[in-house]
Amino acid sequence: MIIRFLNKIKHFFFQNRLAHSAVAFSFQITHEGWDVNLDREVLHLVWQSGIRSWKKKVARFGNSIHNGVYPGHYRYLFLLVGVATAIHFNGYNVPLNLTNRLLHLLPGSSLLWQMVACVLTSLFYWLTAIYMLRYILKLLLMYKGWMYESRARSSQVSLKTKIWFSLVKIFSGWNTPKLYSYQGSLPRLPLPPLPNTMQRYLRSVKPLLPDNEYKRMEKLADEFQNGIGKKLQWYLVLKSWWATNYVSDWWEEYVYLRGRSPLMINSNFYGIDALFMHHTKNQAARAASSIYSLLVFRRLIERQELEPIRIQGVVPLCSWQYERTFNTTRIPGIETDKICHWSDSNHIIVYHKGRYFKVIIYKGRILKPCELQVQMQQILDDTSAPLPLEDKVAVLTAGERTHWAQIRRKHFNRGVNKVSLDAIEKAAFFVTLDDFPYEFDMSIPSKLDNYGRALLHGKGYDRWFDKSFTLCIGENGRIGFNAEHTWADAAVMSHVWEWVMTSEVWEHRADAPIVAHCLEYLITDELENRFDDDGNTIGKPEVTPPTPVRLNWDLKEIKEAIDASLKVANGLINDIGLRIFVHNNYGKGFMKTCGISPDAYIQMALQLAYYRDAGKFCLTYEATMTRLYKEGRTETLRPLSIESAAWVKSMENSNITLDEKVKLLKEACKRHQTGYQDAMSGNGIDRHLFCLYVVSKYLEVDSPFLKEVLSEPWRLSTSQTPHGQTTRLDLKKHPNCISAGGGFGPVADDGYGVSYIVAGEDLIFFHISNKKSCPTTIC
Known part of the structure; x- marks a missing residue:
């Protein structure tokens, strides 16, 4: 009986290649005794993993x-x-x-x-x-x-x-x-006085409301401020003194983790390649180069050698969000999800044509691009067919969160499914080698739209939407990413992406401090390409890289669950509209000659465009950062103001002179700039009101004012993609080495999601999304 039981255990561990690679020895029991076979290669990997772990511990201690x-x-x-x-x-x-x-x-x-x-x-x-x-x-x-x-x-x-x-x-x-x-x-995020927030809020909604509605809102605000608001504010005062940041933990919990709707399109965002630079059309080479750049960036985070971002090289921004860039996954739960971060991972997961491969990225050191290219090419050359339903299993991460949590708990808690899921969730990041090209042609705008759609949602089942980010590589060597939003804001992922873009024209020496190498680069001003004339990565492999290993699955019991998530995902994909516009008539160069902030200029243009399209104003969201404070994330800047509304109306009035319109525009932009500065300084509106609402729910008290404020839809949700956050590359000399930015889905079903990047003196990219099912929005 015992021998039979032990042999069953042995058979379980060795029934697939992944399990075989997970243990360092094999054994069997015979009539002659124990037969033990050691796998030296796996033992070597275990030894190297331990050495790397201890090096990290020593580095972290220092x-x-x-x-x-x-x-x-x-x-x-x-x-x-x-x-x-x-x-x-x-x-x-x-x-x-x-x-x-x-x-x-x-x-x-x-x-x-x-x-x-x-x-x-x-x-x-x-x-x-x-x-x-x-x-x-x-x-x-x-x-x-x-x-x-x-x-x-x-x-x-x-x-x-x-x-x-x-x-x-x-x-x-x-x-x-x-x-x-x-x-x-870094100082703590200050808690604004309640009267100040109420005053700012009422001012922000005045252009939206008729006089009678505005008076009603004034009454609600006054009742709240002089009533339950005082008690709620008192609790927030206590939290602002006790907690590191009175907003961030509740924001992560209630805005992201407790959301039950799909992450795909609704929450995750994407980023695009540097369109005017096409280093290579070799998919394996570009994948290897990008993976290597990301692994070097991860090592800089782990060793804390990455230089913190400082405004004008003086004022530091909070860096706490970088910790979860890699080795991080959002785990689904019945009522709330959780973020799991592992301190180390020596592998990535690569998806190609419905198959999942575990790829070891270390062999005593980070594998070089030429060595990683060997692994990527092995995956591309693999002609094996997917296991039943293997190609669609990732759609579970694209569907409803509660549904995914239930299926994960029931069918992924044992056997080969658990082993494979653990490999994915504990990977450094997820990689998709797509079987179609990412195309860009200035004369055919639809190609760029399709590029963006491929990154925003893909096929619905070829990205692991729970991972911190998925690196996507097109068949023609262009790249992009899809990122989960909970672990950090877009500015952090933009920094990561900026590193990847610049690394392919400027080789960073991983053994040199970043600041010293920046100075060296500024002096020599030389670019080093990572690819040869044939499009392959430069160099020859010094070691034989570990062969990618297929993950194993047993999914026959969850066909209905996969079909249900696929139906949800296809519904979202078919309903999303996305257009990417390349505006190259003029850019920030002209805007600055007008004495106007480029961001304010663009936001005013968006207000005018929406008003002309809808015939009315709408509540507008623009994300701005609060990282001047410890553990700061974002605050809402409300671009719609009394001044911006006055300017928009003047543009529709032929009786108003051009000089008067220019004057009103400058006043509107000045007001926008002040709002931006207030938000960054911790004097915003919406995060304060959000935290007051959370406290009211804990105390089980109803506030008609807060209920109405928090239910207002953001029909125009906007964000500017930051760039040039580091000194790695002079973008004035090399303007083509910049990402085309990225985008996201609309926040409201009857609204727009607008992301833009001011990519140069004469270049702006706009990413605009909407729901096709809404008759009042169109891209």
């Missing part, structure tokens, strides 16, 4: 010390020890006579204990100085007056702001900051 004492440095501790020791042994007293006081507390006064007292004295002064520096830096970073000043010319910056910038530079230290060095010095 980084923790560096970040914990930043802007100080431990070298100053050694200097203080030397100074304190010299003072003490020359018969002088250090300040506060601390060394002698410590000697009275120590067991003895021998030479050894005197040295201990000197070290402890130095440690005390060192830590005191560090915390004073960090506290002063935090106080300096709380000041946001600099944002409200024009920085177009040095003469327009006040003396106060110039002094402030100088102080921030001084107290930021002279050491090279690591990714998380500034986290301890």
